Amino acid sequence: MRSKITKLADYRQAALPREIDLRCPQEVVEKKLRLLTKGGKTTVTPETVEKGDVVTLALESTLPRFNRPAVPVNVGSGMYNPELEDALVGRKVGETFTVEAENVPVRVTVKSASRTLYPAPTDEAAAAYAKGRDGMEDVKTVADYVEYVKKDYQEDRRLSEMGKAVNGVLEFVFANSEFDLDEGELQAALDRELDFARRDAAEGKMDYDTMSDEEIRRFTGMDSRADFEEMLRRGCRDELKRYAWAQAVIGPEPEDAEEGWVYSATWDFLEKYVTENVTIID
Amino acid sequence: MAIVHATRDTFDSLVSEGVCLVDFWAPWCGPCRMVGIALEELEDELPFVSIVKVNVDEEPELAERFDVNGIPDLYYYKDGKVVTHCPGSVPADEIREQLAKLLY
Structure with a gap:
């Protein structure tokens, strides 16, 4: 050389x-647990919006990014705008309010909201999900699955x-x-x-x-x-x-x-x- | 929106509107399974994004059309046009980041 x-x-x-910090957050475990019972999921319109709900918003402001007739958002995902998403928590469908986002006032109307509900995971669902998946050969119960997810x-x-x-x-x-x-x-x-x-x-x-x-x-x-x-x-x-x-x-x-x-x-x-x-x- | 498996006959109509993520994959590919799990998570989280899977073993013509040299291989579409191409295995967070750019 x-x-x-x-x-x-x-x-x-x-x-x-x-x-x-290698600790697995509970939020990650919960997301992964949903995969076990996706087949039985249902969708409802929530009374008030919570993090994780999917909403459609009508937005008015001086910024083109926040001036749209129908924009879908997963509340709390941070993908759109954290301030705006935080301000959605507790709102109802049809409600209109104003929030400051990226230093401009944005008038927001919640046009629709939906929440996905998942059945409680069972050992049978965990074993069925794990079947044939690499690295999950020892997963027979929900507890095994949670341990696998964390590891x-x-x-x-x-x-x-x-x-x-x-x-x-x-x-x-x-x-x-x-x-x-x-x-x-x-x-x-x-x-x-x-x-x-x-x-x-x-x-x-x-x-x-x-x-x-x-x-x-x-x-x-x-x-x-x-x-x-x-x-x-x-x-x-x-x-x-x-x-x-x-x-x-x-x-x-x-x-x-x-x-x-x-x-x-x-x-x-x-x-x-x-x-x-x-x-x-x- | 549910994850949809595309064929050469359905592909173009599946990607023609809105934001769409196309995943070229095969059942024998380990990294494809990791991407597959990420997409299963995103399916419920972002129901307003179309997720289209193309099994390269079953749809070689589609794979050839996209010059797929390796899998997994992700294509991001907006209103029928390819906007971004990301070959290789990518975590869910990176996919979210790309989708956010197209959605917002």
């Missing part, structure tokens, strides 16, 4: 979260929060170290990535090198070929930096290392460091 680190920042100086949530959250912490440390290291990246290695890494793109495109019966902008957009999810290739270039630069850092801090790559050693080595090293220095609540 010819790329080098010329100034090494101390990774222990990077900011870490004080704690990582699944914790695993996802651990991966996601640990990923953020580890990437935060690496970002700090990259920003505060200095690297002498070898142009030849960088070009070789980019050529390899472009070959992957060509191979993937060929699998879809496309030619990466002659794709139109629209095809590029659909193939890569990026706005243009230039954006896509710049993203690849950034990734290649980061990979070389990661290699240089790993070799300087963790040690040389073992001769019998598996492909992707740099990723597993940096993850294992930094996950251990984060785990030892952050309070994990589970």
Whole structure:
């Protein structure tokens, strides 16, 4: 490897979260429990609106976003506007009121409201739902299912929060170290990535090198070929930096290392460091 | 709105109006099952969004039409036009975020 680190920042100086909370909120458990009895659900018009209800609103204001004759909203989802959604709680169908949203007064009329009710989950429903689903082989009762939901949530959250912490440390290291990246290695890494793109495109019966902008957009999810290739270039630069850092801090790559050693080595090293220095609540 | 399974004959009419999420999937695909569970949650939460599933094994022509190279593969429609394309497995929160942009 010819790329080098010329100034090494101390990774222990990077900011870490004080704690990582892996506890599964009750709201998540309740949402997942509804999946067990979806088949028996019913819909009613509520007396007054509560969080979770679906309403249709007529809105009048000076902002186009809040000036619409019929807009559907799941109350409390935060998808539309939190202030407006909060102000809906306790309202009745037909009621009109004014609320401040994004600093403008908005006149709101609740045109309709509906609430979905689910039967209480049973052990039979839990077992039926779990049947044939990967990872749910041991789920026979509602209690088993709740335990599965909590564990699944914790695993996802651990991966996601640990990923953020580890990437935060690496970002700090990259920003505060200095690297002498070898142009030849960088070009070789980019050529390899472009070959992957060509191979993937060929699998879809496309030619990466002659794709139109629209095809590029659909193939890569990026706005243009230039954006896509710049993203690849950034990734290649980061990979070389990661290699240089790993070799300087963790040690040389073992001769019998598996492909992707740099990723597993940096993850294992930094996950251990984060785990030892952050309070994990589970 | 209930989750609907599309065929090549029904697809265009299913995505022609409003905000619609199309999920290209297959029963043997693990990540597709994760997206499937997220969509089951969203089905009741956002009944005003159409959720259309396309089984790529049963509807290869639709998969070819969309150049589906891997699954799961999500397409977001508004009034019959593709607005966003997100290949790969995505969590429910990310799907909510994309839908909010189209709805509001």
